[in-house]
Amino acid sequence: MLLGLVRPDAGTATINGRPYRDTEEPLHKVGAVLEASSFHPGRTARNHLRVQAMVGQADPSRIDDVLDLVELTGAADRRIGGFSLGMRQRLGLATALLTDPELLILDEPANGLDPEGVRWLRDLLRGLAADGATVLVSSHMLAEVAQTVDAVVILDHGRLITQSSLAELTAGGTVGLEEAFLGLTRDSRQEVPR
Amino acid sequence: MIRLIGVELLKLRTTRLTYGLLATAATLTGAFAVIEAARAGSGGGPAPLSTASGLNDVITAGIWALVLATVMGVTISSGEFRHGTATLTYLATPHRGRVLTAKAVAGACAGAVFGLAGYIVALGVGLSFVAARGYHVAIGDATLVRYAIGHIVGTALLAAIGVGVGSLVRSQLAGVIGVFAWTIVIESILGGLFTSIRPYLPYTAASTLSGTSPGGSAFGPAHGLAGPSPLPFAAAAALLAGLAIVFCVVAARTTVARDVT
Secondary structure, eight states: OTTSSSOOSSOOOOBTTBOGGGOSSHHHHEEEEOOTTOSOTTSBHHHHHHHHHHHTTOOTTHHHHHHHHTTOGGGTTSBGGGOOHHHHHHHHHHHHHTTOOSEEEEESTTTTOOHHHHHHHHHHHHHHHHTTOEEEEEOSOHHHHHTTOSEEEEEETTEEEEEEEHHHHTGGGTSOHHHHHHHHHHHHHHHSOO | OHHHHHHHHHHHHTOHHHHHHHHHHHHHHHHHHHHHHHHTTSTTSSOOTTSHHHHHHHHGGGHHHHHHHHHHHHHHHHHHHHTTTHHHHHHHOOOHHHHHHHHHHHHHHHHHHHHHHHHHHHHHHHHHHHHHTTOOOSSOHHHHHHHHHHHHHHHHHHHHHHHHHHHHHOOHHHHHHHHHIIIIIIHHHHHHHOGGGGGGSHHHHHHHTTTOOTTTTOOGGGTTOOOSOOOOHHHHHHHHHHHHHHHHHHHHHTGGGSOOO
């Protein structure tokens, strides 16, 4: 809904005050990684990025940069159909980063990554945030999230349960994020019988 | 818009399916042209190659470029849903109507390439047989050029119609089967039963742009059946362009506006 792919029944979603649909040069504002599978399997990784660079008006020299960043340089000229889930995740990130967006929206970005990849992703996201980008991650993997994020928004059955800093939610680290989540969602479900 | 059309053309150039369809169009055209040319002038076969009608029958083999250009058009739009790439496409260009317009134009450009390739193969086979048998070319240069233009316009517009159809059905398999069923079966039956509507059937109209008689592009018993004279060039081209616009506008108002998940 935030990205204009699904129409909400009610309400609006805006980024920097504007609906995504009305954003000029949207790929320079927002980079999104939503589904690991949304690539043409017959296209090579490099050609996929060529298409994206053209549509997003990115400098073609960025293609090698992002391939290098996500460690896919060696697989650049292979067809995406033969890629593992982890490689697709990396290519998705490369696609989003190609246009150097101010905001990154990632849905379960650690899916399919090996432990080394998870560590790599964590460092990458922290690095991007340190460079001034905003990174929005949606995930069910709370232990992983707790190691990466500054602020937390908890949604349950489409309702906002809470929004606060990680430190506040975990009482300075004395309560785990998972426990905090389970406690909050249990309370909210008791309030509103379903 | 120019950039979006360029993007769609780059997508086409970076997938093997496009080249596979083009090769299939050229191969089928060549095979049917050779069969027609070899049979020309024999008992029960087409008219001799020394006549305009005989040479025209060989050029008619280019109809395979019409069929496969339409299939290519269908894959341009339905492929986005088959492979889940519509998400990325709409993230880059949230105005979906512009994406569809770019696809229709890119499809028409690629379709023109199919038409040119098919015509070159069919005419090449025809002229080779004419030369080998020592005949004079019975169709004038100006007419051959007019047929070439007609063939290119026909494949381009059918490919654009294919883009609209693919956007409407969204299923690549159903769209591709639909194209073959329509061109090979349904138009042949409709055109055979109701000859008066024959010139208005889209695939038949496209084939008449390149000098094929309305029955010349039909399959089965309706093949070669004498029918009404074809639509004038401009009318046939306008009919096809109108259909492409109708399919794309209906798709833009319905299926294209749907949620992408």
